[in-house]
Amino acid sequence: MKFAEIQELIAQIDQSEIQKLELDFEGGHILIDKRDIADLPVQETGTGEEVAKQEQASPALPTASAKAVPESANQATEVKANTVQVKAPLVGIVYLQPSPDKPQYKKVGDHVQKGEVVCLIEAMKMMTEIKSTSSGTITEILVANEEVVEYDQPLMTIIPD
DSSP states (O other): OOHHHHHHHHHHHHHSSOOEEEEEETTEEEEEEOOOGGGSOOOOOSOHHHHHHHHHHSOOOOOGGGSOOOHHHHHHHOOOTTOEEEEOSSSEEEESSSSTTSOOSOOTTOEEOTTOEEEEEEETTEEEEEEOSSSEEEEEEOSOTTOEEOTTOEEEEEEEO
């Protein structure tokens, strides 16, 4: 991996909500961790009584799960019974159209065939075509154009034929 690629990866991770990324590749290993020390897990020592007394004496600190989650993220985790989701196979920036002057690949209500390109994801200057996992009608597009997406994040919802 070249230094410029590493810099680009760091910039993309910095702009995303990803907190930790670890990569192993031929000739190297990269660990990027944006978590604050307060967010890291703490190993308690002492007897059960001492730990219980400490918990009673000090109020609980807010955790990462207490952070506000955008409404669109909540919608993305709800999977309706008869739908299929197209998910991001990698971390990157999603493009819903092939270029700025071209129309979107697909819109809500459009029919798609299995294997048809529905969007692109750019990662480290490489464009990856994201293809429909089944034939059907698109019911939801869960991401915005040029949004940073995480691995396995739902991108679209399809009602299969």
